[in-house]
Amino acid sequence: MKIKYNLIKKAGNARYGKLETNYGTYETPMFMPVGTLANVKTLVPEELKDVNSGIILSNTYHLWLRPGEDIVAKAGGLHKFMNYDGPILTDSGGFQVFSLVKDKKKDITEQGVHFKSHIDGKPLFLTPELSIQIQNKLDSDIAMSFDECIPPNASYEYTKASTERTLRWAKRGKKVFDNERQSLFGIVQGGAFSDLRKYSAEETVKLDFDGYSIGGVAIGEEKPVTYQMIDDAIKYLPENKPRYLMGVGEPLDIIEGIERGVDMFDCVLPTRLARHGNAFTPYGKINLKNAKYKQDFEPIDVECDCYTCQNYSKAYIRHLMVAKESLGGRLLSIHNIRFLIKLTEDARAAIKNESYQEFKEKFINKYQK
Amino acid sequence: MKIKYNLIKKAGNARYGKLETNYGTYETPMFMPVGTLANVKTLVPEELKDVNSGIILSNTYHLWLRPGEDIVAKAGGLHKFMNYDGPILTDSGGFQVFSLVKDKKKDITEQGVHFKSHIDGKPLFLTPELSIQIQNKLDSDIAMSFDECIPPNASYEYTKASTERTLRWAKRGKKVFDNERQSLFGIVQGGAFSDLRKYSAEETVKLDFDGYSIGGVAIGEEKPVTYQMIDDAIKYLPENKPRYLMGVGEPLDIIEGIERGVDMFDCVLPTRLARHGNAFTPYGKINLKNAKYKQDFEPIDVECDCYTCQNYSKAYIRHLMVAKESLGGRLLSIHNIRFLIKLTEDARAAIKNESYQEFKEKFINKYQK
Numbered sequence A, B: 001m002k003i004k005y006n007l008i009k010k011a012g013n014a015r016y017g018k019l020e021t022n023y024g025t026y027e028t029p030m031f032m033p034v035g036t037l038a039n040v041k042t043l044v045p046e047e048l049k050d051v052n053s054g055i056i057l058s059n060t061y062h063l064w065l066r067p068g069e070d071i072v073a074k075a076g077g078l079h080k081f082m083n084y085d086g087p088i089l090t091d092s093g094g095f096q097v098f099s100l101v102k103d104k105k106k107d108i109t110e111q112g113v114h115f116k117s118h119i120d121g122k123p124l125f126l127t128p129e130l131s132i133q134i135q136n137k138l139d140s141d142i143a144m145s146f147d148e149c150i151p152p153n154a155s156y157e158y159t160k161a162s163t164e165r166t167l168r169w170a171k172r173g174k175k176v177f178d179n180e181r182q183s184l185f186g187i188v189q190g191g192a193f194s195d196l197r198k199y200s201a202e203e204t205v206k207l208d209f210d211g212y213s214i215g216g217v218a219i220g221e222e223k224p225v226t227y228q229m230i231d232d233a234i235k236y237l238p239e240n241k242p243r244y245l246m247g248v249g250e251p252l253d254i255i256e257g258i259e260r261g262v263d264m265f266d267c268v269l270p271t272r273l274a275r276h277g278n279a280f281t282p283y284g285k286i287n288l289k290n291a292k293y294k295q296d297f298e299p300i301d302v303e304c305d306c307y308t309c310q311n312y313s314k315a316y317i318r319h320l321m322v323a324k325e326s327l328g329g330r331l332l333s334i335h336n337i338r339f340l341i342k343l344t345e346d347a348r349a350a351i352k353n354e355s356y357q358e359f360k361e362k363f364i365n366k367y368q369k
Helices: A045-048 A058-066 A067-075 A078-082 A094-099 A130-140 A156-174 A194-206 A223-235 A253-261 A269-275 A308-309 A316-320 A328-354 A354-367 B045-050 B060-065 B071-072 B078-082 B094-099 B126-139 B156-176 B192-204 B224-234 B251-259 B269-276 B305-312 B314-322 B326-352 B356-368
Strands: A003-013 A014-021 A024-028 A029-032 A056-058 A089-090 A106-108 A114-118 A125-127 A143-144 A183-188 A211-214 A243-245 A264-267 A278-281 A283-288 B005-012 B016-019 B024-030 B030-033 B055-058 B086-091 B106-108 B113-116 B122-127 B141-142 B183-189 B212-215 B241-244 B264-267
Touching: A003 A328, A014 A328, A024 A328, A029 A056, A029 A328, A045 A328, A056 A058, A058 A067, A058 A094, A058 A130, A067 A078, A078 A089, A078 B314, A106 A156, A106 A183, A114 A143, A125 A130, A130 A143, A130 A156, A156 A183, A183 A194, A194 A211, A194 A223, A211 A223, A223 A253, A253 A328, A253 A354, A264 A328, A269 A278, A269 A328, A278 A328, A308 A328, A308 B264, A316 A328, A328 A354, A328 B183, A328 B326, B005 B326, B016 B326, B024 B030, B024 B326, B030 B055, B030 B326, B045 B326, B055 B356, B060 B094, B060 B126, B071 B078, B071 B126, B078 B086, B078 B192, B122 B126, B126 B141, B126 B156, B156 B183, B156 B192, B192 B224, B212 B224, B224 B251, B251 B314, B251 B326, B251 B356, B264 B326, B269 B326, B305 B326, B314 B326, B326 B356
Parallel strands: A029 A264, A056 A089, A089 A143, A143 A183, A183 A211, A211 A243, A243 A264, B030 B264, B055 B086, B086 B141, B141 B183, B183 B212, B212 B241, B241 B264
Antiparallel strands: A003 A014, A014 A024, A106 A114, A114 A125, A278 A283, B005 B016, B016 B024, B106 B113, B113 B122
């Protein structure tokens, strides 16, 4: 079935809602952990359920290259392949073409994007149709339109032309889309230009997607610009569809995004931070490799309900990180993902209680001190 | 409390027994997974319990260097530090001095061994007393005497002198041993010389340890030599104490060891193989990176009851290994450890049923075909 968004309560622009999916109903705003290569790095599905994760994200570009969408399809789709019986969102590959390809060189044509594989340099050609066809085969619950992620320094002229092309790509992708149990989201681009964000949002909405995402933000511009880009797009998005802010996972950005009416967030940040020994805490990020945790036998956060904080000390995790034992990254991934999911749970409670501003101020005061 | 071994049934020399420990009673013969740095690589304690693991091993040499025995002691001992409420055996560091130290250069004196850290080349000096004192602080359930692991090519003269020194070291370690809830095992050396194995076994037994291990085997010599070394030592060990064959984890060696009267085995093999994509199966080892598993949607072993085989296909694990996702090694570690533990469970059942020879032949025929 197509996903269905039910708006239950608003507090300012912040929204509390419920998202009906093929795999149950989940509350929003939500944070979606990223499972790039059909796994959230180091973790199994049971651990994601334990941290109260709902939708997870997986990457079309990565799965296209390895193991290939046909193998995933033969396995019975992405859920069966990776043993995850929860909802999965696949991105379109547009962001990876922007951020990951070999030498960052690409040739963007009306037809699609020519670039080289980040693995072996092999020439590749990704089109809006192919992105959708791969996602149809992966059989995720939510697919994304193929877009160009515009660099932060792009000119008005370039941004306008690219935004218009992304709209044409969205139409082409929608045309070939063929999976009844999958939903399709459109992506609003427009760079840092308010009128282009408005144009992109309005034109994308006209195409009637199952949800809308705001793309091309938090990729290098200053925070006020990021927040302005969200404001410029979101006011033209319909109330009855979910809004997804792509690639955003910093706690403060999540809080600002929720305040502006965003329902869904994803980011590799919790697992990437974990691999480098970093943990979120209510008082900001800490790095467990720091010598001061050598004899700190307290958990990362005494108030955290995650498996890691219930069972392990900072000293133990520090030891694992220093000794390069991958269990350290695993334990930190559990904690960091739980931290962001708990943040959205608290945000939801605050919206329901009409206390979002107090919640926000309290969190920020603690987190930044 | 000191461990207590109860011999329940013999089939030839093979023994079925029970080992009472500080953390419950476990059946033998048993395979002990290795948690070198206070974790069985990639796994949490719950996963070890799930595969029906009993005693696990941890390495004194590694923990001495990182995080240091004083930090483990301050954490409340190794169990609390790593959150494992099952029995733990620590080795003495003797094997690591033999196999791991920088440039493999060491200076063995009567007092102890001078060598360089494998991490930073720092000069280190490990003595029989220090090894025991470190283990006392780590507060494992079973500590091992400090010994010299004699190279396979050593002369009779060298082996005799070293074996005698190891006996003197065993006495010295026993003298300083000071931990009431910890047991202490002696180690039989003697190289590939039957008379020296006899001498070492008899003299070690005279020192009255809580258990005896056979050391210096399976480190490069041919299989018949390995098995002879076990035979040459084990017949002089008392029936009422557990016998531990150190560092042995190949399925066929475990089966031969059990037949000869060994009760305990340990090896890094299941986790090391896992990290390289290898899995035990009843038909021998397979490497999941092999292209032939690309579209193999069956589990590694349809009859295996482990979490990995219950939930994941060879194609998925192959994908994880090829994409260098550490979850692949984690899933394979679970399977490989379960495989060796199940092997000992089946061996125990066969001893109880007086069908050990049939069990052995059946296993070998399948495994080697």
